[in-house]
Amino acid sequence: MEKQATEGSAVVAIEKNDADKKQGKDMFSAEEHKAMKELRAILKQTIDLDMEMQADIYRLEIQYQPRYQVLYDERKKLLNKVRQQSRGDGESKSSGDLQSFWMQVLRASYTKNIRPNDEKILVHLTDISTRILSNPSGFEISFHFDPNEHFSDAVLKKTYYLKCEPDPETPLIYDGAEVFKTEGCIIHWTKHLSPNEAPYSFFNYFSPPLLPADKSDPKYSEINTILQSDFQMGFYLKERVVPKAVIFFTGEIKDCQGTTSTSDSDSEPSELKRASIEATGGISTDEQDQPDE
Numbered sequence: 001m002e003k004q005a006t007e008g009s010a011v012v013a014i015e016k017n018d019a020d021k022k023q024g025k026d027m028f029s030a031e032e033h034k035a036m037k038e039l040r041a042i043l044k045q046t047i048d049l050d051m052e053m054q055a056d057i058y059r060l061e062i063q064y065q066p067r068y069q070v071l072y073d074e075r076k077k078l079l080n081k082v083r084q085q086s087r088g089d090g091e092s093k094s095s096g097d098l099q100s101f102w103m104q105v106l107r108a109s110y111t112k113n114i115r116p117n118d119e120k121i122l123v124h125l126t127d128i129s130t131r132i133l134s135n136p137s138g139f140e141i142s143f144h145f146d147p148n149e150h151f152s153d154a155v156l157k158k159t160y161y162l163k164c165e166p167d168p169e170t171p172l173i174y175d176g177a178e179v180f181k182t183e184g185c186i187i188h189w190t191k192h193l194s195p196n197e198a199p200y201s202f203f204n205y206f207s208p209p210l211l212p213a214d215k216s217d218p219k220y221s222e223i224n225t226i227l228q229s230d231f232q233m234g235f236y237l238k239e240r241v242v243p244k245a246v247i248f249f250t251g252e253i254k255d256c257q258g259t260t261s262t263s264d265s266d267s268e269p270s271e272l273k274r275a276s277i278e279a280t281g282g283i284s285t286d287e288q289d290q291p292d293e
Helices: 002-022 030-086 098-109 116-122 202-206 220-241 245-249 264-279
Strands: 125-133 138-145 155-163 178-183
Touching: 030 098, 030 125, 098 116, 098 125, 098 220, 098 245, 116 202, 125 220, 138 220, 155 202, 155 220, 178 220
Parallel strands: none
Antiparallel strands: 125 138, 138 155, 155 178
């Protein structure tokens, strides 16, 4: 992630500067040291002000949430009406587009994440809703389904928790609230995906791997990369896909997360690695034989 790379570079620079000081390479005069101390104090004040502003924005989001929900409920009601009409004896039955509205929205917004086996399940998706949490800070994304043959759950949920305070070790690197933890849900499958389908399925989204507490753990970096992508996906769903669903559906905007040059053949091993980590409690595919196709 770009933000992480910037923060990492800043931390390295700080550490190098401290190391240079210890080796007698400090070239600053006493006056310059005094100015730098004052500059860092000003930066700290801007961070405090930024935290105050972020808190105000978050309270406003919570305050406006019911008003947004009224509009999203109208959208849900309209789409439900279309689905009901499509099940009757009318010309609208031949179209089949709006009755799979949310499947097509996800397919448009996450081109590489939605596979044909996922589409067969996602046609039963009736709504995607979001809810801002106040204590603890975070947000919840709920996927609502009609009764179907694949699983018994009416709703699948994913919860993201926000860290709104700066890191005590690097407080001056603070760049706003960020997701630090996510929780999925258990899917009660009644018709399981095949072993060849499961590693690449969109529904792995609801089973994020656990990040080791110890950063020296050999699997820490790999799992952290997976989770950072997951966090980005959560924000993208909440801030862009759910509010702008209709223009994803019409194709007026495209998948903004699939613009990299990575090919499908390059991305599939990463997805398989994620599934293997989840299935084996943290053992990566580098440490075990991959299943035959």
